[in-house]
Amino acid sequence: MDVSILIVNYNTQRLTLDCLQSVFASRTQYRFEVIVIDNHSVDGSIEAIREQYPQVTVIANRENTGFAKANNQGIEAAQGRYILLLNSDTLVQPDTLETMIGLMDRRPELGAAGCKVILPDGSLDKACKRGFPTPSASFYYAFGFSKRFPHDPKYNQYQLGHLDPDDEYPVDVLVGAFMLVRREAIDQVGGLDEIFFMYGEDIDWCYRIKEAGWGIYYYPRTYIVHVKGGSARRRPLKIIYEFHRAMWVFHRKHYFKKYSMITNTAVYLGITLKFLMALVQNKLTPPSRPDGRSEESRTEVKA
Numbered sequence: 001m002d003v004s005i006l007i008v009n010y011n012t013q014r015l016t017l018d019c020l021q022s023v024f025a026s027r028t029q030y031r032f033e034v035i036v037i038d039n040h041s042v043d044g045s046i047e048a049i050r051e052q053y054p055q056v057t058v059i060a061n062r063e064n065t066g067f068a069k070a071n072n073q074g075i076e077a078a079q080g081r082y083i084l085l086l087n088s089d090t091l092v093q094p095d096t097l098e099t100m101i102g103l104m105d106r107r108p109e110l111g112a113a114g115c116k117v118i119l120p121d122g123s124l125d126k127a128c129k130r131g132f133p134t135p136s137a138s139f140y141y142a143f144g145f146s147k148r149f150p151h152d153p154k155y156n157q158y159q160l161g162h163l164d165p166d167d168e169y170p171v172d173v174l175v176g177a178f179m180l181v182r183r184e185a186i187d188q189v190g191g192l193d194e195i196f197f198m199y200g201e202d203i204d205w206c207y208r209i210k211e212a213g214w215g216i217y218y219y220p221r222t223y224i225v226h227v228k229g230g231s232a233r234r235r236p237l238k239i240i241y242e243f244h245r246a247m248w249v250f251h252r253k254h255y256f257k258k259y260s261m262i263t264n265t266a267v268y269l270g271i272t273l274k275f276l277m278a279l280v281q282n283k284l285t286p287p288s289r290p291d292g293r294s295e296e297s298r299t300e301v302k303a
Contacts, residue, residue, distance in 0.1 A: 002030035003101055003180070004078030008070040009038045009088050013045040015227060016088040020053050023086075028098040035059065035077055037070040067176065068192035068201040075191050083186060085202075087177035089227040090117075099222040100180050111185035111214025112206065114174035116165060116223035125226045126159045129218040130173035132207060133158055133250065135259060135267050142274065171218045172210060176202035178224050185214045193253075198239075200246025207254055235282055244275040 005023060009016045016036065023034060035057045038046050046060055059073055075083055082104060086092070096115060103113055117128035131137055137157035140146055145155040156162045163169065179202060189208040192201045206216055248271050256264055 001033055001079040001081070003032045003082040003084050003097065004074070004080030005032055005034045005084045005086050006071050006074035006078065007034065007036045007086050007088050008067055008074075009036050009041060009045050009049075010064060011041045011043045011045065012088045013041070013043045013048050016045060017048060017052060019086065019088050019090055019092075020049070020056065022091040022093075023097075024053070025094055026092065026097045027094045028101070030097060030101050032097060033057065033079060035074045037061065037074050039064040039066070039070055066194070066197040068196050068198075069194045071201075072191040072194065075186065081183050083181045083183065085176050085179040085181070087226065090177055091225040091227070092178075093222055093224065096222045096224060100219065103217070103219050103221075104180060104182060107215070107217065109215050110182065110217050111209040111212070112174060112179055112181045113217045113219055114171075114178055114180065116218075116220035117175060117178060117226050118223055119226055119228060124165050125175065125177070125228075126161070127175040128178070129160050129163070129165070129171045130175075130203075131157045131160055132172045133203065133247070134255065135251075135263055138247075138267070138270070142270065166220055168217070168219050168221070171216055173203050173206045174216060174218070176205075177226050179205075181205075181209070182214070185209050185212065188212050188214075195249055195253075196246055197242045199243045200250050204250055204253065207250075235285075237279075240275070240278050240282060244271055244278065247271045247274075 007016060007019060020034065026032075034053070034055070036049055037059045039061050040063050046058055049056055049058055057077065059077065061070065061073075065073075071085055082101060100113060100115055104110055114128055117125040119125050134157065140155040141158040146159060146161055149155040151162050153162050160171065189205075189212050193204050196204060210216055248268065251264070251267050255267075259267075
């Protein structure tokens with residue numbers, strides 16, 4: 001088996017089915033298997049996947065285990081020499097698997113690679129090529145310096161906005177929505193760290209892979225579409241909490257001992273302030289209607 005494609009599903013039946021359709025429309029010489037790990041969905045996802053794609057291996061959890069743990073379950077069951085983390089809300093192109101596996105076969109020094117990721121409106125999903133969130137990189141990003149000086153590498157250490165998204169080059173971090181990882185690299189560094197529930201695990205994995213001496217590469221010779229959420233809507237408190245907790249965990253795990261107490265304190269205060277601001281902003285966001293569209297966006301559509 002060349003590649004094992006892991007898709008974590010949590011109440012995203014329609015998106016997951018669309019994702020599977022794009023995967024099985026791939027034109028490739030490589031053999032692949034698809035493993036869907038369902039985190040206790042209640043929207044009929046498991047039944048629909050098994051009916052429409054009986055060739056897919058489905059792991060049905062009895063609780064929402066989170067993104068990292070679910071993918072680790074998939075890795076344990078996988079037979080491929082490569083592991084592909086693929087979000088349920090993505091659409092691969094017919095040449096994506098062929099192009100990316102071919103790259104990894106030609107470049108044995110690479111531990112992981114990612115392709116270009118675009119949003120439905122055609123813009124770049126900037127998370128697909130990133131630097132590590134060091135204190136300085138996070139500061140310049142959080143306080144808007146990267147937007148103010150888009151061509152200056154000093155202020156674009158995190159999202160690498162100064163680099164052409166149509167060029168290929170080594171990076172620090174890929175996005176968990178599409179990350180092709182070599183089996184040997186996983187055997188060396190281990191799977192995703194399950195202390196991360198649904199954010200930060202991709203950054204942490206890339207950090208450990210790179211520390212082990214493997215290369216990480218951005219390769220925009222093919223792309224996927226990342227559907228993501230549509231209109232702005234109020235998010236559950238747990239989502240906001242986990243997003244900011246991941247920042248705290250990553251810094252504590254990898255940077256705490258490398259920086260002074262003053263820097264560490266500033267980082268934690270910054271994360272706390274950002275968390276509080278996110279809570280306020282979320283509170284002011286119109287709640288979602290049953291169809292998932294916010295009242296604000298509903299008004300815009302009517303207008």
